[in-house]
Amino acid sequence: MKIRNTKLLQLTMLTIAGAAFAISCNKGKSSSSEQSSADVTPSKVDDAKLTVSVPVAQITAKVGAKKEQVILIKNEGTKPATNIVLSGLSSPFTIKPAVTPVEPAKEDSPAKSDSASKPQAQAKTEAPIKPAVPAKTEEETTDPSKPVEPTKNACEIKALAPGESCEVTIEFAPEKVGSGKETLTLQYMSEGKALSSASDIAYLAKGKIELEIPTLPQFQAEVRKPVTQTLTIKNNGEEAITGLKIAELTAPLSSKSTCKDSLEVGATCDIEITFNPLEVVSSLVDLKISYNDIDEDGNEKPVTATTQLSYQTTGIANLTIESTADYLIANVNSSATRTYTIKNAGNGKATKLALPVLVSPLKIGATTCKAELDKDQSCTFDVVLTADKDNYETAGYAMAVVYNDGKAQKTAISNINFKSVPANVLNLSQYKVATASIEIGTICKTAEVYGNGSHNIPLVSTFTGTDINGKKVEVKLADVMKSTQVQLVAGGVSIEAPGIKAVKDAYSKCIDGSSIPEGVSAVYLTSKANGQTLDVGAKLSYVEKDGKVSSVSTDNYQAGRIKVDVKDNPFLKIAADSLYSIGIIADDYSSGLVTRDNYRLFRIAPNLKDIPSLSIARVAQIRITNTNQNKSSNWYQISADKFSTDLAWFDQGQRKTFMNNQYRREFYSGKFLNGSLKGSETSVNLSKNKSTNLTLAQITSQDFALASISDSGMPSWVGNYQWHLPFKFEMQGTDSFGNQFTAVMGDNF
Numbered sequence: 001m002k003i004r005n006t007k008l009l010q011l012t013m014l015t016i017a018g019a020a021f022a023i024s025c026n027k028g029k030s031s032s033s034e035q036s037s038a039d040v041t042p043s044k045v046d047d048a049k050l051t052v053s054v055p056v057a058q059i060t061a062k063v064g065a066k067k068e069q070v071i072l073i074k075n076e077g078t079k080p081a082t083n084i085v086l087s088g089l090s091s092p093f094t095i096k097p098a099v100t101p102v103e104p105a106k107e108d109s110p111a112k113s114d115s116a117s118k119p120q121a122q123a124k125t126e127a128p129i130k131p132a133v134p135a136k137t138e139e140e141t142t143d144p145s146k147p148v149e150p151t152k153n154a155c156e157i158k159a160l161a162p163g164e165s166c167e168v169t170i171e172f173a174p175e176k177v178g179s180g181k182e183t184l185t186l187q188y189m190s191e192g193k194a195l196s197s198a199s200d201i202a203y204l205a206k207g208k209i210e211l212e213i214p215t216l217p218q219f220q221a222e223v224r225k226p227v228t229q230t231l232t233i234k235n236n237g238e239e240a241i242t243g244l245k246i247a248e249l250t251a252p253l254s255s256k257s258t259c260k261d262s263l264e265v266g267a268t269c270d271i272e273i274t275f276n277p278l279e280v281v282s283s284l285v286d287l288k289i290s291y292n293d294i295d296e297d298g299n300e301k302p303v304t305a306t307t308q309l310s311y312q313t314t315g316i317a318n319l320t321i322e323s324t325a326d327y328l329i330a331n332v333n334s335s336a337t338r339t340y341t342i343k344n345a346g347n348g349k350a351t352k353l354a355l356p357v358l359v360s361p362l363k364i365g366a367t368t369c370k371a372e373l374d375k376d377q378s379c380t381f382d383v384v385l386t387a388d389k390d391n392y393e394t395a396g397y398a399m400a401v402v403y404n405d406g407k408a409q410k411t412a413i414s415n416i417n418f419k420s421v422p423a424n425v426l427n428l429s430q431y432k433v434a435t436a437s438i439e440i441g442t443i444c445k446t447a448e449v450y451g452n453g454s455h456n457i458p459l460v461s462t463f464t465g466t467d468i469n470g471k472k473v474e475v476k477l478a479d480v481m482k483s484t485q486v487q488l489v490a491g492g493v494s495i496e497a498p499g500i501k502a503v504k505d506a507y508s509k510c511i512d513g514s515s516i517p518e519g520v521s522a523v524y525l526t527s528k529a530n531g532q533t534l535d536v537g538a539k540l541s542y543v544e545k546d547g548k549v550s551s552v553s554t555d556n557y558q559a560g561r562i563k564v565d566v567k568d569n570p571f572l573k574i575a576a577d578s579l580y581s582i583g584i585i586a587d588d589y590s591s592g593l594v595t596r597d598n599y600r601l602f603r604i605a606p607n608l609k610d611i612p613s614l615s616i617a618r619v620a621q622i623r624i625t626n627t628n629q630n631k632s633s634n635w636y637q638i639s640a641d642k643f644s645t646d647l648a649w650f651d652q653g654q655r656k657t658f659m660n661n662q663y664r665r666e667f668y669s670g671k672f673l674n675g676s677l678k679g680s681e682t683s684v685n686l687s688k689n690k691s692t693n694l695t696l697a698q699i700t701s702q703d704f705a706l707a708s709i710s711d712s713g714m715p716s717w718v719g720n721y722q723w724h725l726p727f728k729f730e731m732q733g734t735d736s737f738g739n740q741f742t743a744v745m746g747d748n749f
Contacts, residue, residue: 048190049077050084050160052199058179059172060204060298063238066173067298068096071201073155073186074165081188081195082159088185088198089170092205095153096169174205177238207238209293211263211305219253219275219311223347226276231307233259233289234268243292243302244269252277253285253309263291275311280347280375282312315348315375317405321414327547328418329429330387336427337365337385340399340414343378348406350374356399361386362418373403387420393547394418419547426463426483426542431473433544436465436552439560440486440538443520444510451530451566453499454507454738458522459486459562461538463552478521480540486523487553489535494555497536499526507738511567513612529566537561570611571741579611579743580604582706582729586694597711598665598725599686601694604704604745615702616736622672625728627746628664629653635732636672643677644684646670647708665725670708675699704731 053072061067075081086095155166181202188195212234221227235241241263249255252275259269273287286306293303322341330336344350350373355364365382373379383399394417401412421427440461441447449457461484465473482502487494501508501524508524509515516522527534537560539553554560571579586601606614618640624647625632633650647670671684673696683693684707699705710725728746735741 046078047193047195048075048079048081048160048162048188050074050081050186050188050195050197051076052184052186052197054199054201058202058204059170060206060294061172061174062294062298063174063177063205063207065298066171068169068171070167070169071184072165072167073160075160075162077190078162079190080159080161081190083187083189084155084158084160085187086153086156086168086184087187088183089201090182092172092174093182093201093203094171094173096171097153170201172203174203177205177207179204204298206294206298209239209241209291210235210237211241211289211291212236213289213305213307215307216273216309219273219309220314221275221277221311223277223279223313223315226274228272228274231271231273231287232268233263233271235263235265237265239294240264241291242300243290245290246271247288247290249273249285249287249309252281253311255287273309277311277313280313280315280349284308284310313348314406316346316407317344317348317350317373317375317403317410318346319343319350319353319373319401319403319405319410319412320345321399321401321412323414325415325417326545327429327543328383328385328416329427329543329547330385330418330420331423331425331427332387332390332420333423335384335386336429337382338416339380339382341378341380342369342373342401342412344373344375346405347375350403350405352402352404352409354402355381356401358383358399361388361392361420362397362416383416385418385420390420390422392418392420417547419543421543421549422541424483424485424541425549426475426479426540428465428473428475428542429545429547431465431467431471431545433473433542433550434466434468434470436463436473436542436550437557437560438463438484438538438540438552438554440484440536440554441562442564443516443522444514445512446510447562447564448511449525449527449564449566450511450569450737450739451527451532452569452738452740453526453528454734455511456499456501456505456508456524456526457510457564458504458508458516458520459525459536459538460520460522461540463540481521481523483540483542484523485539485541486525487537487539487555489537489555489561492555494537494539494553497525497534499528500524501526507736509737511737513736525564527564527566530568532566534564534566535561536564569739570613571735571739574611576742576744578607579614579741580606580704580731580745582745582747585698588692588694590689596723597668597688597690597709598723599692599694600708600710601684601696602706602708602729603698604706604729604731605700606702608702611735613735613737613739614741616676617702617733617741619672619674619704619731619733621732623730624650624667624670625730625746626652626667627726627728628666632728633667638672638674641677643674643679643681645672647672665710665712665722667725667727668709668711670706673699673705673707675703675705676701 051074059067059069089095153168155168158166181200183198183200185198186196216229216231219227244259244261244263246257246259253273255271255273257271263269287309288304288306290302290304292300295301320343328336328338353369353371353373355369358364363384365384367381369379369381396415399414399416403410438461440459442457442459444457449455461480463475463480467473486497486500488497504516504524537554539551541549541551543549582602582604584600585603588599590597608615619638621635621637623632623635629652631652636647638645649668652666678699681696683695686692686707686709688709694707712722731743733741
């Protein structure tokens with residue numbers, strides 16, 4: 001570089017740890033960090049004076065991170081500063097270049113007043129010194145007319161007037177832990193003078209912070225028997241840990257520590273943790289350890305690490321079973337259940353809990369018990385007695401619950417008494433009975449029954465009792481009825497009544513025709529006596545909680561019994577031909593010349609005005625008699641669940657030939673119909689020489705019907721045709737109370 005001055009400044013390249021800086025030297029000597037080179041004109045008051053201002057006392061960054069810092073360079077002199085060159089910073093510092101290329105800085109012209117006051121030789125300014133550029137040969141000079149390359153920083157590419165400043169960004173990127181300072185040297189020109197200044201920049205490179213906090217095994221202790229474990233923490237980082245604090249623990253945990261506020265690299269300290277349970281407890285808590293760490297910019301920040309502490313008491317479990325000396329009682333062919341409670345009255349958890357192993361007729365039912373049971377907790381299990389025979393009784397049967405109390409296997413035992421009783425014994429095993437009584441009656445308006453062995457009326461018994469504490473014995477009516485024995489009293493002696501039904505049937509009704517409401521709990525009395533009055537009583541056996549079987553009856557107080565009148569069969573005094581009427585409701589003939597077939601439908605209607613019980617009747621069998629020949633069919637059996645029963649021709653006797661003109665009509669075939677089962681049927685079909693449908697519109701649910709075909713042979717002359725078949729029709733059945741009847745009807749239609 002050519003310098004228009006008496007002194008020649010030689011520029012050299014300085015490359016320090018990857019950062020290249022142009023440094024202006026005089027006579028091959030670099031400037032000192034404390035003062036300017038002796039060959040460089042020191043700055044005077046009336047010269048340019050560059051100062052460096054750093055916002056922080058020390059630039060700090062974490063190893064492996066980068067920290068940018070803006071510094072301020074200011075001209076505090078009275079003359080402009082040009083050709084500014086920064087040097088002296090080495091790794092881990094880098095001076096950031098300007099963002100965009102900028103035209104080279106030009107030195108300001110000196111003030112006219114200065115030119116006038118100085119000799120002409122001195123009025124000429126020195127040629128600006130261009131910063132060194134890498135990869136140039138010694139002989140090569142720089143042309144000031146060329147643009148400045150974009151590697152310069154923000155201050156090297158401009159001139160600073162008095163009082164003017166510029167900013168330079170430096171980057172601190174430490175690769176290892178350390179601290180120190182670097183000297184930033186400023187070389188610049190001021191009206192031909194080469195000047196310099198130096199400033200120290202302190203730095204700190206911080207390393208990784210790593211605190212090792214182990215995990216402790218679970219604390220286990222018996223109540224009031226403390227145990228202690230030591231937690232050793234260690235500084236595995238690259239820096240001393242500061243601000244170390246151990247959080248306090250709450251009962252049943254406590255701690256004491258040898259740790260101080262700081263922990264050097266590789267050093268350890270201990271935290272003693274004590275578990276001292278005063279009751280059975282089990283939980284998880286976090287031990288919090290806080291200390292100072294540094295962020296990516298090297299700034300300190302508080303952090304908190306946690307380690308989980310688990311603790312549990314190892315107290316001793318003590319299981320008990322709710323015990324009772326009362327009997328578990330079941331009626332034969334049924335079952336009964338009792339619920340038992342297991343409670344942990346100890347101060348530890350019971351484990352490996354197993355319910356009792358029972359033998360027939362006992363078994364374990366529903367349960368809430370699991371394999372473990374904590375302190376003060378309870379669970380339940382049911383014992384089910386299934387009685388398969390009478391008089392099965394056992395006292396003091398041992399039930400054993402096996403468990404681990406925390407140290408060893410233990411057994412909790414309870415005795416159970418059980419007993420089976422007959423099906424008709426009322427189960428009052430929850431009571432100790434002090435008083436008991438029974439009454440019997442009927443829900444019908446009048447206590448009357450037909451003595452046909454089929455009709456039955458409901459009887460309802462009422463049980464009343466108190467226990468030894470005066471409490472009312474609560475018992476379901478259905479259970480009372482199941483246990484009631486109906487008795488007939490004659491001459492003051494009661495015997496078990498025959499003909500008692502437990503379930504109502506088609507003949508269970510009051511004699512006024514009213515039916516028994518659904519859901520009524522009752523037994524049903526029937527009788528084959530005629531024209532008598534029955535003195536009806538009741539007896540009931542019951543079993544108490546101590547297994548004792550007692551009984552109560554109506555023998556000792558007549559007010560608890562009922563008088564039942566037995567009626568005769570009403571049809572014995574009524575004429576058979578008055579029960580039903582018969583009449584033709586459909587009639588048709590075939591049109592043949594040889595024979596004339598007659599198709600007829602007869603309605604058979606009950607006389608409900610005089611005999612209402614025929615409103616629901618069952619016909620068991622029927623018979624037809626041809627009164628021409630006085631010949632009858634056999635009795636046809638009628639199904640109770642079929643709408644139609646087919647009737648066939650039967651032998652009606654010897655007929656005379658047509659030549660003597662005495663050929664008579666006879667029964668050919670037919671059907672018997674049950675109106676209560678008519679359903680959607682609208683007609684009945686009869687078929688011989690033709691097929692004929694006869695309407696059923698007039699047949700009601702209370703009626704029966706006879707559909708028939710009769711024919712006559714060919715007479716010698718048409719006047720001898722017989723148009724009607726005289727017959728007798730008989731039905732045998734029962735009315736709605738089960739009274740048997742025989743109905744006779746027929747005529748020459």
